[in-house]
Amino acid sequence: MASSRPSDHIDSPAPEAGINQPRLGFMGYLRFFWRQLTSMRTALFLLLLLAFAAIPGSLVPQRSSDPNGVVQYIRDNPDAAEVLDFLQVFDTYSSVWFSSIYLLLFVSLIGCIIPRTKHHLQSLRTPPPKTPARLARLAGFTSVNSDTADAPDAAITSAQKLLSKQGYRTRLFDETARDGSRELSVSAERGYLRETGNLVFHSALVGVLVTVGIGGGFGYNGNKVIVEGQAFTNVLSGYDTFNPGRFFSDDVLVPYTIAVDKFSAEYEEENLDAYGQPIDYTVDVTTDVPGEGEASGIIKVNEPLRIAGSNAYLLGNGYAPWITVRDGDGNVAFSQPVPFLPQDANLTSVGVIKVPDALPEQLGLQGFFYPTQCSTDVCGSALSSVHPDLRDPTLTLEVYTGDLGLDEGAATNAYALNTDDLTQVSGRNADSPGLLLKLGDTVELPNGLGSVEFTEVKRFVSLDIHHDPTQIWVLIFSILVLAGLLTGLFIPRRRVWVKAVATPTGTRFEYAGLARGEDPGLESAVEDIARKHSQQLGLKLSE
Amino acid sequence: MTETLVTFSLVAIWSAMAMYALAFIVFTFDLARRSAPAEAPASAALAAAGRGSAASRRAEASASESSRSSGSTAVLDREAGDGATVVPGARRSSKWARLAMALTVLAWLLHTGGTVLRGLAADRVPWANMFEFSLTATAIIVGVFLLVQFWQDLKFLGAYVTGFVALFLGIATVNFYVDVVPLPPALQSAWLVIHVFVASLGTGFFALGAGLSIVQLFQSSERTNRSRLLSTMPDATTLENMAYRLVVIGFVFWTFTLIAGAIWAEAAWGRYWGWDTKEVWTFIIWTIFAGYIHARATRGWRGSRSAWLAIIGFSAVLFNFTIVNLFFKGLHSYSGM
Numbered sequence A: 001m002a003s004s005r006p007s008d009h010i011d012s013p014a015p016e017a018g019i020n021q022p023r024l025g026f027m028g029y030l031r032f033f034w035r036q037l038t039s040m041r042t043a044l045f046l047l048l049l050l051a052f053a054a055i056p057g058s059l060v061p062q063r064s065s066d067p068n069g070v071v072q073y074i075r076d077n078p079d080a081a082e083v084l085d086f087l088q089v090f091d092t093y094s095s096v097w098f099s100s101i102y103l104l105l106f107v108s109l110i111g112c113i114i115p116r117t118k119h120h121l122q123s124l125r126t127p128p129p130k131t132p133a134r135l136a137r138l139a140g141f142t143s144v145n146s147d148t149a150d151a152p153d154a155a156i157t158s159a160q161k162l163l164s165k166q167g168y169r170t171r172l173f174d175e176t177a178r179d180g181s182r183e184l185s186v187s188a189e190r191g192y193l194r195e196t197g198n199l200v201f202h203s204a205l206v207g208v209l210v211t212v213g214i215g216g217g218f219g220y221n222g223n224k225v226i227v228e229g230q231a232f233t234n235v236l237s238g239y240d241t242f243n244p245g246r247f248f249s250d251d252v253l254v255p256y257t258i259a260v261d262k263f264s265a266e267y268e269e270e271n272l273d274a275y276g277q278p279i280d281y282t283v284d285v286t287t288d289v290p291g292e293g294e295a296s297g298i299i300k301v302n303e304p305l306r307i308a309g310s311n312a313y314l315l316g317n318g319y320a321p322w323i324t325v326r327d328g329d330g331n332v333a334f335s336q337p338v339p340f341l342p343q344d345a346n347l348t349s350v351g352v353i354k355v356p357d358a359l360p361e362q363l364g365l366q367g368f369f370y371p372t373q374c375s376t377d378v379c380g381s382a383l384s385s386v387h388p389d390l391r392d393p394t395l396t397l398e399v400y401t402g403d404l405g406l407d408e409g410a411a412t413n414a415y416a417l418n419t420d421d422l423t424q425v426s427g428r429n430a431d432s433p434g435l436l437l438k439l440g441d442t443v444e445l446p447n448g449l450g451s452v453e454f455t456e457v458k459r460f461v462s463l464d465i466h467h468d469p470t471q472i473w474v475l476i477f478s479i480l481v482l483a484g485l486l487t488g489l490f491i492p493r494r495r496v497w498v499k500a501v502a503t504p505t506g507t508r509f510e511y512a513g514l515a516r517g518e519d520p521g522l523e524s525a526v527e528d529i530a531r532k533h534s535q536q537l538g539l540k541l542s543e
Numbered sequence B: 001m002t003e004t005l006v007t008f009s010l011v012a013i014w015s016a017m018a019m020y021a022l023a024f025i026v027f028t029f030d031l032a033r034r035s036a037p038a039e040a041p042a043s044a045a046l047a048a049a050g051r052g053s054a055a056s057r058r059a060e061a062s063a064s065e066s067s068r069s070s071g072s073t074a075v076l077d078r079e080a081g082d083g084a085t086v087v088p089g090a091r092r093s094s095k096w097a098r099l100a101m102a103l104t105v106l107a108w109l110l111h112t113g114g115t116v117l118r119g120l121a122a123d124r125v126p127w128a129n130m131f132e133f134s135l136t137a138t139a140i141i142v143g144v145f146l147l148v149q150f151w152q153d154l155k156f157l158g159a160y161v162t163g164f165v166a167l168f169l170g171i172a173t174v175n176f177y178v179d180v181v182p183l184p185p186a187l188q189s190a191w192l193v194i195h196v197f198v199a200s201l202g203t204g205f206f207a208l209g210a211g212l213s214i215v216q217l218f219q220s221s222e223r224t225n226r227s228r229l230l231s232t233m234p235d236a237t238t239l240e241n242m243a244y245r246l247v248v249i250g251f252v253f254w255t256f257t258l259i260a261g262a263i264w265a266e267a268a269w270g271r272y273w274g275w276d277t278k279e280v281w282t283f284i285i286w287t288i289f290a291g292y293i294h295a296r297a298t299r300g301w302r303g304s305r306s307a308w309l310a311i312i313g314f315s316a317v318l319f320n321f322t323i324v325n326l327f328f329k330g331l332h333s334y335s336g337m
């Protein structure tokens, strides 16, 4: 049994002191190194090191989960950030040092599992070992005397049956003790499932790691902002942002469409402690999967839409004021809803409108949208929104003219206006003030540049689309981890012996057990067997 | 209606706090009496009585051995103790300890009542923000403590448990209190019920395991000159074994919490794991306790070293709940603060 465990496992025999190590050759060193790597001590050390190494990533924003936080951090602490970035602290969980710790741990783990699995398979086929000569020193030792010398065979057979029924694997022994008396015994062992559970647990951990690693490679995730009434098609160009895995290829994208029919938000109205807090977000969609036809569905925060092997999650929402711009010639140069990005809980939002088709000059507008503008008697002259719902929708815009830089074909951020080469014609730095529009208003631009109309307000949703073919395997392995853990920890592995010893006046039955691993219930289990067995024999246990 | 319930709930919680404080005082008093010399003869007599009964049992056994020819009756001769329920070094609890236990039960009923009322007031489970989670988690810690008494007499941990809970309830009620508000959409999920509740269960077992480990450290550091107080408590090895059994149960709950959290995160945030700060700390705690379990199985690491790991693990749980919730930025910003 000892060889199934690393040599420094608590149940393995203690190393003999004072033995001179023979000089090691290359292979010897290799074997020595491997033994060290797969020892319990190393596993323990690496586990604790891994816990420790995970800490920095919780103290400093991570590129993977909080990219804006990283940018902010670098701006605030440029000197420290340089060192941290060099040490990959902004990418702790994919850093060289973090990865090497867990990879070493898993090498150690695999090196530990393989020999143990082999040994366990062997022990599953090995019958229980010989009954020890002296049971008296073992756990739960109990003896009972019978004054009949006959039929110890039958008694031991019935003990064997009893033990088998309780799930023990049994083996009979018929021996002669040193003093010449006959000793008939049954040796029983149970709880092989404990070791099985432990091995399943550790192997499933490897399974989790491997599937998580692979999952990132074959999957993809992307994001798309969709205004009510618009649709998204699942092709590369349909996304605003898209992160393919390492082994991604275009043909895993099923070209389905998701049309957002309606977005409804519900806000708390009664409880004044939570006035205006969101209670529910629901997106009504119509989906069209090739070969399956149209269907309607909903997406909620905790209820993603499962569609054609991918999932669509509702991760954000906001307002998209519909803005119509007429140029100096009176032509409609722009008329569409523009998603404004929310900045606070009351959905004060910022947005940008680019009108490259305006004549005589291109127009750029940027400004704020307030779903419920706080009245100036209450909040003063600084505008703000006091409720996320549409109570008094207000739009403020500054207007620029010049070359928007869209013609060069370079990618530009739709949510930012680079004003370096533009001239402000309306706003803080211009002769005429910024525009302020209520729903339905039309305002003339200065210098005969045209007019801006606040036509309508729509809502938009921000959907994340994920595809991870291995996700289900991660779940399956996780469940195996849990199942293995439960069996590995709570199924007792124990040996129990029942021995019939001939005495001058009859027969003495002895009962004892041996724990293999944690087994708080061993003594009462032996006691229970002793009681049942002696009852079967008609022996009374007085106590 | 909501307001009445909230008020009742708060009254119950404040009363529970007072009751816990009282229980803490009586538990401490009991501990002090254990170390007082006057108590020594009594406990020695008790110990002697215990030994006496074992001895008489053996005597009976050997008596019957000599009379075994007299018929087909036989006698069980038990050499080992009475099984797992007897703690070496434990003694019958004093009337002070029993009074303190009664106070604790009373406090716990008030505490649980207050927590349930809070849930009724909010019309949902009472663990959706930091204040409510504090109520529930501490109620579960005490619940586990009381439950474990059926298995083993751990009254000597009473001062630790009631002191800790009274303090934590105080901090929560004064500093973390928030009014009843509806659940934000991200928390509207059956996983809120399961994930958070099981996490608190795990916390309860870890708390007791850490308490036992602390006493264990005292026991083993005083090996040469055991104080009277410590001689009324189980020895270091027994404490370690008990701590292990509790921590292992906590570990299973924690593993479940981790998996359930990942399933929930997948539904709510679109990914099952993203190294969000709270996820990081849940992982760190899990890894520390996996280390603890390994330490128990590694030669040279049993005893004080593994006890330290259990204590560090529980400290990480506390850190995760307080510092990480309040000061670290992340998706889990549901403290309501």
Ligand code: HEM
Pocket (backbone or CB within 6 Å): A005, A006, A009, A038, A039, A040, A043, A047, A105, A106, A108, A109, A110, A112, A113, A197, A198, A199, A201, A202, A205, A484, A485, A487, A488, A489, A517, B290, B293, B294, B297
């Ligand atoms: C990914 C890292 C590892 C984790 C999270 C981990 C976790 C655990 C846990 C939770 C247990 C107790 C559950 C059970 O018995 O089923 C355990 C037991 C055990 N592990 Fe690991 N383990 C890891 C790596 C290793 C490695 C590398 C080795 C080999 C050196 C190892 C050897 C063992 C052994 C022998 C036991 C049984 C302990 C006993 O007899 O009580 N583990 N491990």
